[in-house]
Amino acid sequence: MDTVGVLGGMGPLATIDFMRKVLEATPAARDQDHVPMIVCSLPQIPDRTAAFRGDGDSPLDAIVACGRRLQSAGADLIVMPCNTAHLWFDDVQQQLQLPMLHLVDAALREALDLAGSDARMGLLATDATIASGLYINRRLPDAPPPNWLLPTAGEMLELVMPGIEAVKAGRLPDGQALLAAAARALAQRGADVLVLGCTEIPLVLDTAACGLPVVDATAALARQVVARCRDANRA
Template identity: 65%
Template sequence: MGPLATVDFMHKLLAATPATRDQDHLPLLVSSIPQVPDRTAAYRGEGASPLPALIASGRRLVDGGASLIVMPCNTAHLWFEPLQEALGVPMLHLVDAALGEARRTLGDAPLGLLATEATVTSGLYTARAPQIAWRLPTGRELAQWVTPGIAAVKAGDLASGRRLLAAAADSLKSRGAQGLVLGCTEIPIVLDGNAARMPVIDATAALARCTVAWVTGRRRPFG
């Protein structure tokens, strides 16, 4: 949905693919429709549901021959189940990909989560990994740092986005986070482990690696 996040995902998919020439890369059909209704507004009941637009976008890919669909937008995964049911082709779940990498690299250490208000408050991450002592941004931190930070990235103001999101990361670290899940695909565009001052789980990169693994069949996607 965020078009820069889509480009970032494609870039990470290329990086995750063992290739020495064009023809080694995965054939890809991409539907980048930034007009999909805002996911957080819909979750709040303040805007139209994105589901019809997500289904239309996915159907275009299925009609074009896609045998696997991935969706590099965390918040849109609130509609993952009905979307997958409507499309009828395999889909990989971004949040499961990120949590799988978190478990493999950080065990069950306390984790911070930077994500949209809808992703944080819906439990999209926390309910799928209840064994983790999550450190979540407060309502005030969401309003002051996280939401405007994500909006700055969407508006192309990467420097402001980085500054705001790093401030939020600092606060989660001070409350005990030993690692940080970048749970909105705009966030890894500006924040890495150096800027966050702790190990990060990049959900976009995790989904890219799962996608390559699924396609090349070397292992189960969330193994």
């Protein structure tokens, strides 16, 4: 079976969440049925959002160094369970020369399958993820461009960013209250489905908590990893 290399630690809780979602996506009756994973959880990688804003060092070299560790340890395939890190996806892939799966593609594919290509897709993500166009500019080769609904700038500053910070700091009830309020605002403006484009958000938000079908980008990537590794196993 192919060994998945996980470029992790961005943040460390999101890495664990991704690993758990890979287990949940695997039909397994015993330990030995599970996907082999090598995980490099290096929380010292420079902050992605700060770098995007021009307030900090680029994380590219640290991400590539982490990828080389995974390569040394025998990874066949690389994933990054961090949305913002995907701003450097093309550079990382070019330097590592290993197959990589793209988190946003996995999320868009599931959103289209769930809600159809006419659906209005609400997006909850960090300021950097939204402002960089990581989601809104991404196209699947065989699908029309999605119809996006974004949080307002006020909602970003008062609900979404403080909500994500609260989750990162372990204050989960606070994070849930703030992010659910942002989700309700998107639902009121007509969102049919919510794409959760930040690894921290699904830790506190699901369909029950926000009253809309949700696509968890982390879980979508996990399901794609399992499908890919099991295909490689059968091949």
